[in-house]
Amino acid sequence: MTKATEPQEPRDVAHARAHNIQETSEAMPEPGMTMLQRIRFLIGFLLCGILWYAPFAAVIGILLPQRFLDDGVADPTALVAQLNSIGAFVALFANLLWGTLSDRSRSRFGRRTPFIVVGAVLAGLFLWLTSVVNGALLIILCWCGAQLFLNMLLAPFFAVLSDRIPENNRASMSAIYGLGVTIGQSIGQILSAALLTNVAFGILLASVCLAICGLLTVIVWPKEPSAASLPAAQRGQGVVSVIRAFTPPTKNCRDFYLALFGRLLITISIYMIVNYQLYIFREYIGLDTARASASLSVAAIIIMVASLVASAIAGPLSDFLHRRKPLVIACALIIAFGFLIPAMIPSVWGMYVWAAFHGFGVGVYNACDQALNVDVLPNKEEAGKDLGILNLSNTVGQMIGPVATSIIVIAFGSYRLAFLIGAIVLACSCVFIGLIRKAK
Numbered sequence: 001m002t003k004a005t006e007p008q009e010p011r012d013v014a015h016a017r018a019h020n021i022q023e024t025s026e027a028m029p030e031p032g033m034t035m036l037q038r039i040r041f042l043i044g045f046l047l048c049g050i051l052w053y054a055p056f057a058a059v060i061g062i063l064l065p066q067r068f069l070d071d072g073v074a075d076p077t078a079l080v081a082q083l084n085s086i087g088a089f090v091a092l093f094a095n096l097l098w099g100t101l102s103d104r105s106r107s108r109f110g111r112r113t114p115f116i117v118v119g120a121v122l123a124g125l126f127l128w129l130t131s132v133v134n135g136a137l138l139i140i141l142c143w144c145g146a147q148l149f150l151n152m153l154l155a156p157f158f159a160v161l162s163d164r165i166p167e168n169n170r171a172s173m174s175a176i177y178g179l180g181v182t183i184g185q186s187i188g189q190i191l192s193a194a195l196l197t198n199v200a201f202g203i204l205l206a207s208v209c210l211a212i213c214g215l216l217t218v219i220v221w222p223k224e225p226s227a228a229s230l231p232a233a234q235r236g237q238g239v240v241s242v243i244r245a246f247t248p249p250t251k252n253c254r255d256f257y258l259a260l261f262g263r264l265l266i267t268i269s270i271y272m273i274v275n276y277q278l279y280i281f282r283e284y285i286g287l288d289t290a291r292a293s294a295s296l297s298v299a300a301i302i303i304m305v306a307s308l309v310a311s312a313i314a315g316p317l318s319d320f321l322h323r324r325k326p327l328v329i330a331c332a333l334i335i336a337f338g339f340l341i342p343a344m345i346p347s348v349w350g351m352y353v354w355a356a357f358h359g360f361g362v363g364v365y366n367a368c369d370q371a372l373n374v375d376v377l378p379n380k381e382e383a384g385k386d387l388g389i390l391n392l393s394n395t396v397g398q399m400i401g402p403v404a405t406s407i408i409v410i411a412f413g414s415y416r417l418a419f420l421i422g423a424i425v426l427a428c429s430c431v432f433i434g435l436i437r438k439a440k
Contacts, residue, residue: 033165033166033169037222038169040220040221040222041164041165041169041173041221041222042172042173042176043220044217044218044220044221045173045174045176045177045180046176046177046179046180046183047180047213047216047217047220048157048177048180048213048214048217049176049177049178049179049180049181049182049183049184050180050181050183050184050187051184051209051210051212051213051216051217052120052123052150052153052154052184052210052213053180053181053184053185053188054183054184054185054187054188054191054206054209055124055127055188055206055207055209055210056127056150056188056206056210057184057185057188057189057192058188058189058191058192058202058203058206059127059130059188059192059202059203059206060080060083060084060143060275061188061189061192061274061275061277061278062188062189062192062193062196062277062278062296063131063192063195063196063199063202063203063206064080064083064130064139064143064199064203065080065275065278065279066196066199066278067131067199068080070199073136076279077276077279077406077409077410078406078410079136080275080276080279080402080406081402081403081405081406082136082140083139083140083143084271084275084398084399084401084402084403085399085400085402085403086140086143086144087140087143087144087146087147087398087399088147088395088396088397088398088399089395089399090144090147090148091147091148091150091151091394091395091398092392092395092396092399094147094148094149094150094151094152094155095151095154095155095389095391095392095395096155096389096392097151097155098115098119098151098152098155098156099155099156099159099386099387099389099391101115102115102155102156102159103159106228107226107228108226108228109224109226110223110224110225110226111156111159111163111224112156112157112159112160112163112224113156113218113224115152115153115155115156116153116156116157116214116217116218117214117215117218118149118152118214119149119150119151119152119153119154119156119214120149120153120210120211120212120213120214120215121149121211121214121215122145122149122152123146123148123149123150123152123153123210123211124207124208124209124210124211124212124213125145125149125207125211126142126143126145126146126148126149127142127146127203127206127207127210128203128204128207129142129145130142130143130146130203131199131200131203131204147395150210151391151395153213153214154391155387155391157217158370158373158387158391159387160221161173161174161370161371161374161387162374162377162387164224167374167375168319169319170319170370170371170374170375171314171315171316171318171319171324171367171368171371172315172316172319173370173371174315174366174367174368174369174370174371175311175312175314175315175316175318175366175367175368176311176315177366177370178307178311178315178362178363178365178366178367178369178370179307179308179311179312179363179366179367181366182303182304182307182308182311182359182362182363182366183304183307183308185274185300185303185304186300186301186303186304186307187300187304188206189277189296189297189299189300189303190296190297190300190301191205192206193293193294193296193297193300194293194297196289196293248389249378249386249389251378252378253378254437255376255436255437255438256376256377256378256386256390258376258432258433258435258436259372259373259376259390259432259433259436260389260390260392260393261393261429261432262328262429262430262431262432262433262436263369263373263390263393263394263397263429264393264396264397264429265397265425265426265428265429265432266331266332266335266365266397266426266429267393267394267396267397267398267401268396268397268400268401268404268422268425269335269336269339269401269422269423269425269426269429270335270358270362270397270401270422271397271398271400271401271402272401272402272404272405272418272421272422272425273339273354273358273405273418273419273422275401275402276402276405276415276418277296277299277351278292278296279415280342280351280415281295281296281348281351283415284342284346284414284415284416285346285347285348285351287348295348295351298352298355299351299352299355300355302352302355302356302359303355303356303358303359303362304359305359306355306356306357306358306359306360306363307359307360307362307363307366308363309360309363310331310359310360310361310362310363310364310367311363311364311366311367313364314327314331314363314364314367314368315367315368318367318368318371324368324371324372324375325372325433325434325436327364327367327368328364328365328368328369328372328433329430329433329434330364331361331362331363331364331365331368332361332365332426332427332429332430332433333361333426333427333430334357334360334361334364335357335358335361335362335365335426336422336423336424336426336427337357337423338353338354338355338356338357338358338361339354339419339420339422339423339426340419340420340423341353341354341357342354342415342419343416343419343420343423346416372436373387373390374387375438376436376438404418404421405418408421
């Protein structure tokens, strides 16, 4: 018997089908990755977390506050708040800008790679300038430049979780990145505490680390595929199309905004305390410069160890259970409990207990938060833009947190109320996270 000939699709239908398959493959991550690729991504996420956060934690948390004391600034607490709030306001728009532009990039080096490399270099340059210029206004302007280009690095960097990482590996990647952030915070805090008498050199060292961050990350990662040949349907179509690309999501986005507000409240509470550790040890606890420096180093080590333990547990556990929400809620409650200790026991040991709970809670948070954000994205093809919007919660939180603490301290003359209010804000964040339906 002669085998029946199958009917052939019309050429235009076949072409459309192939086009759709190609477009889908470009928009979604590969279903799996080799062990070597996984290791390279893990190292890259860890490395980037360390190399961008250590410089920023060192400069905004300790070195610039110490410079303000050395320069005889009348109200250094208020100036730190201004620096954080204005810089975060810049980052508010920068995150969305760079995320959207990287979504639409068609570079032969890939959609994200050029932004990551160039952003790191320019952020490092402006960070260094904060130690060179004189006067509060110029320092703030340079800090704003550093925030602008830091987000040129970070917005595309986070979009890689959606672009190139399969769903069953995202929590592990988020965990290793969060571990890098925690290690970076601790390293930055320890080194900057040791360099309180040489602020200019400390900021220079931090700037160099930040400048090389992007290049080292993309070298370690598997090479990003060229974006020059993406289908025409994903290409930009003029200025109007670019403007439309900045529009926040409006469909299937309930969980997206719940995640945004939950993350915002967590970030606000964290930054109510983190950027004021030097002043808390000196003014709230009553230590001199030498003892405050030593105590900062001990607190940094405690935070790092606690976060290492938490990240090692939470990331793999989240991937294994396919659960994000319970762990994010747990981390908020853990951090909130830690806030109550120095509020009730204003001592060095009270701060060390806070550091332990803070480190463990932030370790869990960093392990699961970015994975949760990717899970609630309304449109994977606009991951850079939408993750940029979600990351606005970080920048707005960095803006509101220090301002809230500054207002509280000026009004009541103590950091105790800042700890208590921070704990309440963390408890409120659990409500938003708990209402999310799309992610488990």
